[in-house]
Each structure stands twice: as structure tokens, then as C-alpha cells.
Amino acid sequence: MHILILNGPNLGMLGQREPEVYGSETLTDLEARLRKRFPGVQFTFFQSNHEGVLVDELNRAADGGVDGVVINPGAYAHSSYAIRDAVAALKIPVVEVHITNVHAREEFRRRSLIAPVCRGVVTGLGRRGYELAVQFLVDERA
Numbered sequence: 825m826h827i828l829i830l831n832g833p834n835l836g837m838l839g840q841r842e843p844e845v846y847g848s849e850t851l852t853d854l855e856a857r858l859r860k861r862f863p864g865v866q867f868t869f870f871q872s873n874h875e876g877v878l879v880d881e882l883n884r885a886a887d888g889g890v891d892g893v894v895i896n897p898g899a900y901a902h903s904s905y906a907i908r909d910a911v912a913a914l915k916i917p918v919v920e921v922h923i924t925n926v927h928a929r930e931e932f933r934r935r936s937l938i939a940p941v942c943r944g945v946v947t948g949l950g951r952r953g954y955e956l957a958v959q960f961l962v963d964e965r966a
């Protein structure tokens with residue numbers, strides 16, 4: 825099984841700034857943990873600060889080979905119609921993940937443009953959200 829883990833803007837700074845909000849684990853630590861926890865899964869990890877680059881990666885996933893996507897679109901969750909359209913075009917399941925509870929923060933974070941076209945959303949469970957999303961995709965395929 826091949827899962828694409830897509831992280832949007834600023835998530836490359838995980839573990840380096842604002843650890844009180846986003847935790848002390850780096851993105852590399854998070855990726856290593858996923859590989860360790862799911863040895864049978866082939867992962868592609870991708871992070872970009874650029875909207876179009878994230879769209880390119882989603883379009884590539886649509887071309888085949890990827891069985892499911894876990895996406896943390898970062899702030900693009902709240903603003904990007906382009907990412908929403910790219911997700912909507914996918915036939916494979918997509919789970920949106922947010923490290924923080926977006927409903928417990930500023931008002932603008934409560935609305936995700938991506939969520940309605942995703943299979944589901946995990947928000948506020950820290951980095952474990954990625955693990956839960958992967959577990960869901962694995963179970964779904966079994």
C-alpha cells in the first residue's frame with residue numbers, strides 16, 4: 825500500500841518554532857515514526873510552502889500508484905480553492921489532518937475548504953492525528 829503524506833506551508837518548521845503550539849517533534853521525526861509504526865506501508869512524504877506545488881503533487885497522485893492521501897494543508901485549508909479542486913478530483917481516499925484543534929483557535933481556522941471533499945478530518949490530536957489517519961486508510965483498504 826502506498827500512502828502520500830502531504831504537508832503544506834510552514835509545517836517544515838515543526839519542532840523548531842512554537843513548540844508549545846505544535847510540539848517539539850520535527851517533521852523528519854514525525855515521518856520516521858510513521859515509517860516505524862507502519863513498516864508494511866510505502867510512504868511518500870512531501871512538504872511545500874507553495875500552493876501550486878501542492879496541487880502538482882495531488883495531480884501526480886491521481887495519475888496512479890497512490891492508494892490514499894493524508895494532507896495537512898496548513899493555512900491553505902482555510903483559503904485554497906485550488907487545493908480543494910485537486911483533492912476533489914482524486915478517486916482515492918483523502919484524510920485532512922490538523923495538529924491543533926482548529927475549532928479552539930481563531931475564527932478563521934474553523935472553516936476548511938478542503939474538509940468537505942475529504943473522506944474525514946482529524947484535528948487537535950497532535951502528531952498522532954497522522955498515525956490515526958494512516959491507520960484509517962490501511963483499515964479501509966483491508
Ligand code: CA2
Pocket residue numbers: 833834835836837838839840841842846896897898899900901921922923924925926933
Ligand atoms: O494545526 C495544524 O496542523 C494547522 O494546519 C497548522 C497551520 C495552521 O495555519 C492551520 O490553521 C492549522 C500552521 C502551520 C504552522 O506550522 C508551524 C510549525 C512550527 C512552527 C511554526 C509554525
